[in-house]
Amino acid sequence: MASVFSHALVAYTIKKVANVSLNPIKLSLLAIFCAVIPDADVIMFQFGYSYEHPLGHRGFTHSILFAFLLAFLVRxxxxxxxxxxxxxxxxxxxxxxxxxxxHGLLDALTNGGKGVGFFIPFDDTRYFFPWRPILVSPIGAARFFSEWGLRVLQSEALFIGIPCGIVLVLRIFLKKKTT
Structure with missing residues (x-):
């Protein structure tokens, strides 16, 4: 999986590009919540569900159906x-x-795990994209704050942070150009 920081940055970028004129803090927090909540599925390990199970990690909570349902519910x-x-x-x-x-799209760009169940519950197949440049983030805070976690942040800065930064700068530039 990509780290919580990258998921939050992508959600914030999406919110900024949408240019919605509502309470920006509330909207940012809700978008970030939507982007990070799919990883709550790791709790399923505690209930005996395997990684590969449709309710396991990168399963239903990473699916298109879940994204649709959560978006509707939050709204x-x-x-x-x-x-x-x-x-x-x-x-x-x-x-x-x-x-x-x-969230699932970023996870499908990582170099680890067992794929993302985009079409669960209709199809349990797990998918990755052919190009997987993002180092997979360790599960758990203790493992994240290590040399491995630092390397993950470096790869995310390159493949997520820079593109998000470019999009945000372009948004500012284009917004000024239209006013």
Missing amino acids: IIFYRKVKFFSKLGMTLCIVFFLATIS
């Missing part, structure tokens, strides 16, 4: 006064969906 709970089919309502759903699905 309904936290923005219930916004009309659902309004432009703002649809934009919020898209932001939360993209933030959530970005």
